[in-house]
Amino acid sequence: MSKAHFGLIGLGVMGENLVLNAERNGFSSVVYNRTFSKTQDFLNGRGAGKSISGAEDLQDFVDRLERPRRILMMVKAGSATDAVIEKISPFLEEGDLLIDGGNSEFRDTERRVKELEKKSFGYIGMGVSGGAKGALEGPSMMPGGTKASYEALESLLNKMAAQVEDGPCVTYIGPGGSGHFVKTVHNGIEYGIEQILAESYDLMKRLSGMSCDQIADVFAYWNTTEELSSYLVEITEICLRAKDPTQGGAVVEKIMDKAGQKGTGLWTVVSALELGVSVPTIYASLNARVMSSMKGQREHAQSVLNRPTIVSFPMGSPSDGMSLLMDAVVLSTIASYAQGMELMRAASMEYNYDLDMPSIAKIWKGGCIIRSRLLNRIQDAFNSNPKLPNLLVDSWFVEQVNSRLPGLAKIVSAASENGIPVPCFSSSLDYINSYGTARLPQNLVQAMRDCFGSHTYERLDKEGSFHTDWIKG
Numbered sequence: 216m217s218k219a220h221f222g223l224i225g226l227g228v229m230g231e232n233l234v235l236n237a238e239r240n241g242f243s244s245v246v247y248n249r250t251f252s253k254t255q256d257f258l259n260g261r262g263a264g265k266s267i268s269g270a271e272d273l274q275d276f277v278d279r280l281e282r283p284r285r286i287l288m289m290v291k292a293g294s295a296t297d298a299v300i301e302k303i304s305p306f307l308e309e310g311d312l313l314i315d316g317g318n319s320e321f322r323d324t325e326r327r328v329k330e331l332e333k334k335s336f337g338y339i340g341m342g343v344s345g346g347a348k349g350a351l352e353g354p355s356m357m358p359g360g361t362k363a364s365y366e367a368l369e370s371l372l373n374k375m376a377a378q379v380e381d382g383p384c385v386t387y388i389g390p391g392g393s394g395h396f397v398k399t400v401h402n403g404i405e406y407g408i409e410q411i412l413a414e415s416y417d418l419m420k421r422l423s424g425m426s427c428d429q430i431a432d433v434f435a436y437w438n439t440t441e442e443l444s445s446y447l448v449e450i451t452e453i454c455l456r457a458k459d460p461t462q463g464g465a466v467v468e469k470i471m472d473k474a475g476q477k478g479t480g481l482w483t484v485v486s487a488l489e490l491g492v493s494v495p496t497i498y499a500s501l502n503a504r505v506m507s508s509m510k511g512q513r514e515h516a517q518s519v520l521n522r523p524t525i526v527s528f529p530m531g532s533p534s535d536g537m538s539l540l541m542d543a544v545v546l547s548t549i550a551s552y553a554q555g556m557e558l559m560r561a562a563s564m565e566y567n568y569d570l571d572m573p574s575i576a577k578i579w580k581g582g583c584i585i586r587s588r589l590l591n592r593i594q595d596a597f598n599s600n601p602k603l604p605n606l607l608v609d610s611w612f613v614e615q616v617n618s619r620l621p622g623l624a625k626i627v628s629a630a631s632e633n634g635i636p637v638p639c640f641s642s643s644l645d646y647i648n649s650y651g652t653a654r655l656p657q658n659l660v661q662a663m664r665d666c667f668g669s670h671t672y673e674r675l676d677k678e679g680s681f682h683t684d685w686i687k688g
């Protein structure tokens with residue numbers, strides 16, 4: 216019996232769809248799942264009639280694979296991934312390659328790359344984005360590890376990935392945990408955009424009294440524009456139009472307003488804090504989920520805290536895409552991408568990842584959750600200046616900021632006056648205002664630090680470190 220090209224461990228939805236994707240692209244496969252009944256169900260169901268076989272134990276699984284073995288693990292991040300690595304390692308031989316396609320913390324991946332390479336196995340930590348549909352039809356993939364390990368996988372990944380006009384949505388990201396780091400930041404940007412779109416829905420509902428279908432029409436319009444055309448805008452329209460099959464009315468209005476999270480947004484913010492990178496839009500989106508989970512406390516607080524009576528505010532008309540609101544959504548989305556790109560640039564220097572920013576923009580243009588037309592502009596910006604310090608100072612983005620900042624400011628002001636929280640809009644406004652201000656008031660902070668703690672300060676007019684005897688006597 217000829218050996219299979221590719222092995223998969225973990226038959227969750229993502230695993231099933233990725234192996235079907237590989238098989239469709241000509242890579243015969245063998246699958247293994249902890250519970251064999253799940254493997255049998257898959258082989259008798261979606262996997263039937265395909266070049267996919269199943270193994271009941273790990274010895275049989277590795278025996279069915281050609282050398283060097285290419286094994287994708289699609290298991291829960293954390294200890295479950297370590298447990299699978301521990302179980303399969305005794306069956307592997309020199310040169311075999313393990314790929315972790317889960318949402319692992321990038322430091323776990325750093326550790327695993329080192330441990331596995333000591334045993335002469337290859338290890339790739341690969342971010343995969345696109346949800347279940349993307350996994351089946353073509354995801355965006357962010358593989359990190361040694362270049363040699365990537366090369367052993369390149370032909371497989373190039374075929375499995377989503378395709379855009381300039382190639383497949385996969386590239387070698389860099390060494391160690393860089394692939395999972397980039398996926399983490401991707402998710403941080405995703406959190407930001409999701410919250411931005413949720414804030415815009417809230418304002419259309421509460422400041423303009425629009426129905427879900429009317430709001431969906433605005434999203435449909437936004438999805439035709441260069442600045443906002445994206446997968447997340449597209450699915451927001453779909454979510455807003457869906458009706459409750461039993462009670463009628465929009466389903467979204469029946470959903471509990473508590474947002475969960477699996478960790479990547481948190482890791483993005485923690486990394487940004489560690490690296491000293493400003494990511495207020497992304498942080499605001501994470502905090503908004505935390506605040507949303509405090510439903511009981513919010514209900515009590517609303518009954519005791521005075522809330523202003525909402526006064527409708529003209530944000531534009533649906534036919535012009537609610538122009539002021541669109542300004543706010545465009546600039547906040549740009550801020551979310553700008554912060555994510557800046558975080559990756561800083562991480563690249565700190566961890567020697569040597570990330571290629573235009574390539575990352577390119578592989579996010581298709582397959583992944585944050586795919587958007589704006590990524591063409593982001594790719595262009597980093598192509599024309601690979602050392603670009605921040606997207607906000609690229610010429611196309613400068614024009615966006617200059618023409619749309621008054622709109623964003625009016626939206627934040629109207630929301631504040633009406634007591635409607637817009638954490639991502641307001642953080643993005645402050646981010647742009649701070650980044651665009653040559654002289655900030657931190658001179659006074661420095662004075663206070665020197666006053667109580669003799670922390671010293673620098674001066675504008677001469678070099679050196681200075682201290683003032685602030686409280687004489």
Ligand code: 3PG
Nearest residue numbers: 318402475476477478479
């Ligand atoms: C994922 O990678 O599973 C999602 O894109 C992000 O997950 P979360 O919103 O549940 O953290």
